[in-house]
Amino acid sequence: MIIDQKKIDEAIDTIVAYGGEYIRECVQCGACSAVCPGVRAGFPLLCRNLIRHLLNGQLEEIIEDSSSWGCQACSRCTEVCPQGVRPQEVVFAFRRYQANQLAFSTSSVTSQMNLFETGHAVYVDPKEARKKVGLPETTPTSAFDEQAKQEIQTLINNSPMGQLGLF
Amino acid sequence: MEKIGLYLGCNIPLKAPDIEQSFRQVFPALGIEPVDLQGASCCPAWGTAPSFDLNTWCVLSCRNIALAEDRGVDIMTGCNSCFGILSEAKHFMKDRDRRKAVNAQLATINRRFKGTSDIYHVAHVLHRKVGADKIRESLKYSLEGLKIAVQTGCHALWPTDVYKVSETNPYHPAILRELCEATGATVPHYSRLEGCCGMGGMRSTDPEKALKLLREKLLSIKEETQADMIVTTCSSCFLQFDMSQPILKERGLIDFDPIPTFYYTQVLALAMGFDPSQVAAISQIDRSAVIGEMQSEKRLIKEVA
Numbered sequence: 001m002i003i004d005q006k007k008i009d010e011a012i013d014t015i016v017a018y019g020g021e022y023i024r025e026c027v028q029c030g031a032c033s034a035v036c037p038g039v040r041a042g043f044p045l046l047c048r049n050l051i052r053h054l055l056n057g058q059l060e061e062i063i064e065d066s067s068s069w070g071c072q073a074c075s076r077c078t079e080v081c082p083q084g085v086r087p088q089e090v091v092f093a094f095r096r097y098q099a100n101q102l103a104f105s106t107s108s109v110t111s112q113m114n115l116f117e118t119g120h121a122v123y124v125d126p127k128e129a130r131k132k133v134g135l136p137e138t139t140p141t142s143a144f145d146e147q148a149k150q151e152i153q154t155l156i157n158n159s160p161m162g163q164l165g166l167f
Numbered sequence: 168m169e170k171i172g173l174y175l176g177c178n179i180p181l182k183a184p185d186i187e188q189s190f191r192q193v194f195p196a197l198g199i200e201p202v203d204l205q206g207a208s209c210c211p212a213w214g215t216a217p218s219f220d221l222n223t224w225c226v227l228s229c230r231n232i233a234l235a236e237d238r239g240v241d242i243m244t245g246c247n248s249c250f251g252i253l254s255e256a257k258h259f260m261k262d263r264d265r266r267k268a269v270n271a272q273l274a275t276i277n278r279r280f281k282g283t284s285d286i287y288h289v290a291h292v293l294h295r296k297v298g299a300d301k302i303r304e305s306l307k308y309s310l311e312g313l314k315i316a317v318q319t320g321c322h323a324l325w326p327t328d329v330y331k332v333s334e335t336n337p338y339h340p341a342i343l344r345e346l347c348e349a350t351g352a353t354v355p356h357y358s359r360l361e362g363c364c365g366m367g368g369m370r371s372t373d374p375e376k377a378l379k380l381l382r383e384k385l386l387s388i389k390e391e392t393q394a395d396m397i398v399t400t401c402s403s404c405f406l407q408f409d410m411s412q413p414i415l416k417e418r419g420l421i422d423f424d425p426i427p428t429f430y431y432t433q434v435l436a437l438a439m440g441f442d443p444s445q446v447a448a449i450s451q452i453d454r455s456a457v458i459g460e461m462q463s464e465k466r467l468i469k470e471v472a
Contacts, residue, residue: 088326155230
């Protein structure tokens with residue numbers, strides 16, 4: 001592999017801008033990968049190996065890899081990292097880079113639409129189930145609160161998410 | 168009675184309202200009054216705003232936190248993801264520039280994050296504010312002799328530096344074990360105690376990989392504990408154990424019947440004598456036998472007035 005300083009800077013600056021603030025502290029010890037359920041399950045590009053690619057300037061090259069979306073955000077990695085890298089935040093920064101390039105699975109669009117329309121990422125009509133267990137049919141949440149829904153839509157429309165053309 | 172903001176999230180009020188009902192019945196009986204946070208939204212879940220933009224995550228989380236602040240109460244959440252998301256967002260607000268930017272957005276809907284409400288999990292409120300002694304005194308049935316395998320779930324454990332309450336050793340969690348022991352049940356250790364159940368982003372990205380983790384965990388539970396039931400304080404873990412054990416069974420990947428799974432407050436509500444058709448009514452796995460066992464006459468401790 002050819003090491004290109006310009007590509008390294010671009011990769012690191014991108015990750016830092018998306019919230020992976022401490023990526024430069026990584027010494028590739030692998031403590032994060034040792035405790036990562038995603039690595040255990042077989043996702044190839046998480047924790048140490050993802051950070052290695054990024055520190056080598058490989059950003060666009062791995063944009064289509066879905067490993068980051070398999071991250072559970074459990075933060076076992078952040079807990080054990082001796083360098084304070086907070087690897088979970090690096091994985092999510094990479095995921096944000098992918099998302100903002102629209103490199104994510106179409107199945108994920110449904111939860112964004114649900115969030116925008118009802119304020120709930122997961123939405124199913126709850127009336128029957130709630131009635132069955134003796135609760136009011138509607139929830140005290142945004143799903144049945146017009147003002148709350150408007151607030152959520154205003155906040156999302158005014159955010160970078162609102163500019164992706166999803167809603 | 169001490170008041171606390173009941174932050175419901177998505178899965179509990181929409182898919183598992185019997186868990187919500189168990190909160191509403193158990194807490195007042197234990198001296199805690201849950202207050203509804205009218206208009207609360209999704210925390211927002213890891214796969215939504217947190218996957219797109221850090222500040223949008225903080226804006227949506229802080230709107231929810233502000234609802235509790237306006238009522239002068241702390242937040243109690245029953246979903247681990249919500250607990251993790253809200254706690255992390257509050258942690259990010261320590262950055263002054265971020266706080267300014269987030270409050271500028273919230274100002275467009277006439278709201279403001281002040282940082283005055285703490286984020287607790289249902290398990291923390293039961294463990295710290297109610298306590299095992301009060302739980303023991305509230306029981307109508309003793310669960311002595313029943314074996315429980317506990318599943319704390321990831322987002323109540325790590326990273327400890329953003330949480331209001333954390334375990335002494337998050338790789339060997341004790342809070343849920345102690346809560347279960349307070350019902351009289353036995354809670355054996357198993358080697359995959361801290362393991363991930365595979366729910367969440369992993370399940371939606373690659374269900375086969377997620378099932379592999381669940382299977383590893385289940386085999387450890389079955390072989391090492393012979394548990395009568397699995398008890399969790401995470402609504403996502405609950406859904407995974409309840410809906411995916413039958414899949415593993417059907418595919419011949421486990422050779423035992425699915426183990427009945429409950430959210431902790433459902434078991435507590437049953438042990439306190441509440442009506443199973445309200446507090447433990449919705450599941451894929453048939454739980455009627457173990458519910459009947461928990462509320463059998465021979466287990467009666469005292470008459471509750």
